[in-house]
Amino acid sequence: MSLDRRYGVLFEPVRIGPHTARNRFWQTPHAIGYGTDNPGSQGAYRATKAEGGWGVVFTEATSIAPEVDKTPAPLSRLWDQGDVRNLRHVVESIHEHGALAGIELEYHSSIGYMTEGRGLNARGVVPVAGQSGLPVGYAATCADMDLEDIHEIQDLHVEAALRAVDAGFDLLTFHCGHAASLLAHFLIPYYNTRTDEYGGSFENRARFTRETLTKVRAAVGPGVAVGLRFGADTLDDLVGIGERGMHADGEAPLFIEHLDDLVDYWDLVIGAYDWGQDAQSSRTASENHEKPYVGHLKKHTTKPVVNVGRFNSPDTMVDVIRAQQCDFIGAARASISDPFLPEKVRTGRIDDIRECIGCNICVSRDMGTNRIQCTQNATSGEEFRRGWHPELFTKAANADNDVLVVGAGPAGMECAMVLGRRGMRNVHLVDAEPVIGGSLNWITRLPGRQEWRRLIEYREHQLAKLDNVTTILNTELTADEILDYGASIIVLAVGSHYERADVNPFGRRPTDFLAALGESLLTPEDVLVHGKPVGDSVVIFDTDGYFVGPGLAELFAKQGRHVRIVTPAETVGHYTKMTMEYTRLRADLRRLGVEVIPQTTITAAEAGTVTLSSADGTQILSTDSVVHVGQRVAHDSLYRQLRSRRSEWGEMDVTAIYQVGDCVRPNFIADAIFSGHRLAREIDQPDPTRQLPFVRERRIILGTEDDFQVGARATQPR
């Protein structure tokens, strides 16, 4: 069909320096929390992308010397032969599936006060404290750099490059964006106030990069491609560094032209220290959101150009290539959500693509110095340590069973889908509501969260394709009906809800005084599910600390209400700092006239008023309504009922009853989905209630290969 030939342009081979990429899909560098010390996990993760069809697969930001170590972040390092050996394994894993392997090298001097480099000193363009060290300037200054230091650091770049070549990498990117490396610090006036020949004029500021690349190229020779990840715009004040930064309509084109002879490709990004502007969530950014900044830059170079910007749909990708905006479709998140995106486009299975919802849970895991996790794709980061492949599922050893899954929210849908793929004889996914999706149906009514509906849409479509899975809606089952259903295995995925009154976790006091508010006390579900009326003035009391409270504030303010959001936490929506949404969210709330009252709790309530209490004293607010975004309680009573009737299971031919998702413990959606996925993957284990141990890559005294198998418990002679 001619329509499908549209996508052919994405599969044209493209030359990059001495190499040829098999297609235009470029998995850009992103940290996954495994670094170089967990080569099994790093290798399997990247190999999955290559197997999924990405033509170019990068690892992640890699520090080139111990003095710029980013511990506690478990990032990659390329300091010694041990790192080379580990990375060589990663490169081979990528090559095995026909992709080119890339590495992103950086000397990041502004690394803050919590690093491991004892007795080592990161040298900076100037000694001023780096952004990450700001709260504790006491320990965050960089060491000064004279000419000798400059040459030495350039040599560190060369040595790291040679180690990268030794490991087998095809592409070496030098980080010059996100203010994440010395190259950018030299280039940008905001950082560089030097008065020698490395500061001042544009040429001076570009000199360090020019010299470094010249030395590197001379050393690595013609067999490897060298490029720059260039932050083309560091954005305006508040989200960026303002006038003294780098600008797409300022020096960026000059820089590109100036260095074009020394690079084989350009990987363009935006943002400064707040790299969350490059990785904006779906709350504020849609596909190709960086076009205004990078869209015109290709004409300043003769080399291939990579763009990023929440690329998700193959049609957008085609448009962007055809418009000659860039040569490669760069993506991290789209590849996390679906490593097999390119293969699915190539084989005409576009309806099977698991689209990134832009929730930035992956970003939050990196910010929390943890292993990668993805809401849409429960296998992300589990390829090695749990042996999970995103597209392959083994037939369950106990497939000769009929399974009843009660509750079609995130956990239930995922569990039913994976059970179906594992060949269970029959799976019935039952929900009381007329639509599938559970709590996602109301969550996606919050402003900026509509794209999270993709979580439902993907699963709904996949479930419909599974012959052994039937989705049954509008059906509420009692404990009797569940036992009598005829299923041998039962999975409860019945979720949670926000409590009207709870125990305030800050201070551990009950909030039952809120009952005095009567009808004007509301929960998020009251508003978004039951449509209960909200008055002209509303106070949101938020101990939830993520997107629900601020989302409601935004919603109410847009409806023209007078909104105050009160939280005992230091700041509203704390977790949005981890998803890097906080800056824009806070600015939006301010613009909408929402009053944010942090570090304050509610201690009393009466009709029409609440009493606030903080370190500065007490205050009484009058308000028509109060929305309490407090504790969520698990719906675990059904499980307890069924458990108490264990003696009846036998005669009903019920062999097992499990629980997954929020009804065990309310948590992130990513965890609910993981929970359903894990149970289904391990449904044929001797005791599926207990997670199989995953592989921990660590040094074990007298360790053997067996210790690194999935499910192993290290059993060593004592």
Place this chain on the structure above:
Amino acid sequence: MAEVLVLVDHANGTVRKTTSELLTIARRLGEPSAVFVGDEFDAAKETLAKFGAEKVYRVENADVTDYLVAPQAELLAQLVEKTSAAAVLIPSNSAGKEIAARLAIKTDSGLITDAVDVQAGDGGGVATTQSVFAGSFSVKSTVTKGTPIVTVKPNSATPEEAAGAAADEAFEPTISEGAKGAKVTESKPKEATGRPELTEAAIVVSGGRGTGGDFSPVETFADSLGAAVGASRAAVDAGWYPHTSQVGQTGKQVSPQLYVACGISGAIQHRAGMQTSKTIIAINKDEEAPIFELVDFGVVGDLFKVLPQATEAVNASKG
């Protein structure tokens, strides 16, 4: 010339357009004889004459008007026997099809339902055309036994005026007890329910990103066509229209007679929800938009200009 019986479709004497279409078809096959059930014949006579009815069999029997379907089939069966009619034409509404079905059994005759065209067959007889399997096949059929009984869909013929005598002939059918099993005991006129339901509508007009959130030109255009209103995923994501209106792979799949995409680029996700529509029209500013690869008719332009102009023209032609 043989008579062709046409069951008149009327509301209290006001003859519906379908009847004039059936009379026109009847003239191709023989001499049209209208069958009028009810006592408001005077109001209908002129129209029946205008479109060629040579005779009108008037039936004022209360048993026929009081009871559903079965008496009408009995009366037509008796008329068929009396006139040796060449064919019986009945409008293709639900009552019409039920009457036609019972009539076919009573007269041992072949039945064709939902014909979209009827012509005289080669060597006598009646040649019909039907559209089946959601419009993907066009079928030509003939009746091989008895008196051809054909139910005809609206808009299957352009009514042609032809002065007929409309000679009034009262007819008194004999209605059996068994035919008096079902009657209407109450009838409540329905209020205008607004737009049709998306998956059932014959015409769907959808809006997308190009509306910028203002669906009014889309809605006004839809109303001029009596259409349902749909939305692309981009429009739903932006909060402009509810998810229940979303057309696409992950929304509703629709296959109407006509689908009009306004300000919708036509990403594959959307196409999957509407590409089996019989006729597809698109309006989009971007001439490269993928949707244009699917259309029977497309306008490259601003929907805020094109739609209002089209709406006005449509409303004008409805008179």
Place this chain on the structure above:
Amino acid sequence: MNIVVCVKYVPDAQSDRTFNESDNTTDRVGVDGLLSELDEYAVEEALKLVEAGEGEVTVVTVGPDQAADALKKALQMGADKAVHVKDDAIHGSDAVATSLVLAEAIKKIGSPDLVITGMASTDGTMSVVPAMLAERLGLPQVTFASELSIDGSTVTIRRDGDAASETIVATLPALVSVTDQINEPRFPSFKGIMAAKKKPVEEWALADLGVDASQVGLEAAWSKVESFTKRPPREQGQIVTDDGDGGTKLAEFLYAQKFV
């Protein structure tokens, strides 16, 4: 109350449907099939009526071997027994012949108080079989019921037409066709699925019904398909650029295509 529900096994609407080149009959063998969705409402309504009082639900279908799947689903939902009329001679039967076979089958099952059918089959869209069936059984028919109740010897339905909402009363026994608005069909639980395996399914051929092969099948049809043409695959139509008259041209197209 004994109720007979006529169900049809139909090709899945999602798969491509076509005609057999050899005899111009609908290709019913080569495609995936299931219980006609509209018949599920009929089965559900029968089950509800019987559950409210006493009685039995029998489902009957006329079709080839695969038609047993339609019966299976109905039994899983809770119907008590099933009858499958199958005979090679029936292939190619039109509504007239199908209604004859069904009528004889229903007479053989025993005089039901109510015969329920779905609104229209989702494939042939002839929707005349219920009417012909009622004629052959000498029953009043009430169609398109969105609401139904039994009161002693009468059945009362509500029907929502385009112009008006009507209440219709018919004397029992009667034939009723129901719409998809009347109820929410239940899904068979695993238990229902298991129990269905033990429920009786009788298979009858034409001879069991006293129907002669000459009365059914392609040759017996009282109408026949002379030819069929497939609608050509979509090709790109006409594209115009708006020069101030785009909307007018659009309206002209609609008018020419009879959408206005």
